[in-house]
Amino acid sequence: MIFREVEDRDLVGKARRGDVDAYNLLVSRWEKRVFNYVLRLVRDREDSFDVTQDVFLKAYQNLAKLDDPGRFGPWLFRIAHNESFSLLRRPRPDREELREPPVAPPSGLRLLPVETSVAVTAALERLSPEQREAVVLKVYQGFKFEEMADILDCPVSTIKSRLYTALDLLKEVLAPVSIRGES
Amino acid sequence: MSSESRVPDLKAYILGELSPQEQQDVERRLASDPALRDEFERLRLTQTALLSLREEEMPRRIAFVSDKVFTPAWYQRLLDWPRVALASSAMLAASILIHGFLPGKAPVPVAQAPVAQPAAVDVKAVVDAAVGKALAESEVRHRRQAASLLAASESRAEAREQENRLAINRSFEILDRTVKNLRKEVSFASADLGGSR
Numbered sequence: 439m440i441f442r443e444v445e446d447r448d449l450v451g452k453a454r455r456g457d458v459d460a461y462n463l464l465v466s467r468w469e470k471r472v473f474n475y476v477l478r479l480v481r482d483r484e485d486s487f488d489v490t491q492d493v494f495l496k497a498y499q500n501l502a503k504l505d506d507p508g509r510f511g512p513w514l515f516r517i518a519h520n521e522s523f524s525l526l527r528r529p530r531p532d533r534e535e536l537r538e539p540p541v542a543p544p545s546g547l548r549l550l551p552v553e554t555s556v557a558v559t560a561a562l563e564r565l566s567p568e569q570r571e572a573v574v575l576k577v578y579q580g581f582k583f584e585e586m587a588d589i590l591d592c593p594v595s596t597i598k599s600r601l602y603t604a605l606d607l608l609k610e611v612l613a614p615v616s617i618r619g620e621s
Numbered sequence: 622m623s624s625e626s627r628v629p630d631l632k633a634y635i636l637g638e639l640s641p642q643e644q645q646d647v648e649r650r651l652a653s654d655p656a657l658r659d660e661f662e663r664l665r666l667t668q669t670a671l672l673s674l675r676e677e678e679m680p681r682r683i684a685f686v687s688d689k690v691f692t693p694a695w696y697q698r699l700l701d702w703p704r705v706a707l708a709s710s711a712m713l714a715a716s717i718l719i720h721g722f723l724p725g726k727a728p729v730p731v732a733q734a735p736v737a738q739p740a741a742v743d744v745k746a747v748v749d750a751a752v753g754k755a756l757a758e759s760e761v762r763h764r765r766q767a768a769s770l771l772a773a774s775e776s777r778a779e780a781r782e783q784e785n786r787l788a789i790n791r792s793f794e795i796l797d798r799t800v801k802n803l804r805k806e807v808s809f810a811s812a813d814l815g816g817s818r
Contacts, residue, residue: 469683601636605632
């Protein structure tokens with residue numbers, strides 16, 4: 439656990455007693471992580487920002503319902519998951535047509551760092567939203583399997599299955615690319 | 622099935638989900654199995670590539686302006702007994718202290734002379750007089766200002782008129798001179814014509 443001068447648990451307690459500054463501190467601690475998680479799912483900066491704002495508003499309104507204040511992070515990501523998938527379920531044909539999928543760089547060439555990140559983005563795009571979410575929560579957000587199960591409200595076995603399938607798919611695309619990039 | 626024959630969970634290993642004992646088992650297998658090492662290397666490269674993707678900065682900070690939805694209601698604040706008890710005892714202690722320092726004289730009843738209150742009518746008259754005076758002063762000031770502005774404007778107009786008159790006279794003089802010159806030239810020309818004939 440990362441040591442913090444004031445733990446999330448204490449801030450949640452203060453926020454529940456009406457201390458808005460304490461909640462603002464929680465927002466500043468978590469906003470970038472939540473935004474990046476939503477961005478990897480939704481893939482639109484403005485939409486992601488709007489969703490992130492909604493997440494913090496809903497979290498504040500429902501703070502009294504949080505059973506364990508020490509698990510504020512996973513609980514916040516649970517709300518972010520619901521909000522993101524709610525947005526993804528809404529039909530947005532205009533946006534789908536406008537968005538151009540990133541094109542992976544041609545193989546057999548030495549890759550620059552920027553090309554590697556394009557390749558990673560393209561590889562992530564090929565995953566299903568559920569697989570991508572599992573990768574984001576584990577690789578980018580560093581949650582444990584049990585925490586992911588809490589966030590996504592499904593068994594650990596399902597989490598592992600999604601994540602392992604995603605890693606196999608990513609490995610097929612990224613591992614050879616990375617080897618060439620390093621040579 | 623023994624642990625040696627089972628394929629180790631490399632993904633859980635690389636994702637940091639194994640116990641220390643399980644990690645040691647995997648490391649032992651990796652040391653002795655080249656195929657397993659290749660697979661592990663590919664997973665490690667995949668993870669490295671994934672982590673090369675930078676975290677995005679937010680377009681702007683979350684503007685969180687909230688209603689105080691968790692502020693206790695008034696009756697909850699009233700029922701905040703420890704705080705109420707502390708305040709009460711502090712007030713009691715202060716009053717005892719003040720009472721102790723006060724001189725022990727019995728209060729003497731003092732006859733209070735009736736204080737003459739200014740009648741409402743008087744106040745109105747004073748206000749009316751002040752307003753009237755201020756209005757009169759203001760009117761005089763405005764009249765004086767208007768007169769000086771008018772005088773300045775008239776003198777400016779007179780000066781302009783005089784300038785125009787002078788200019789017109791100058792123009793007539795020039796015109797007169799030009800006509801005279803023309804007449805002279807015409808008489809010279811007709812004299813020349815008469816001589817030549």
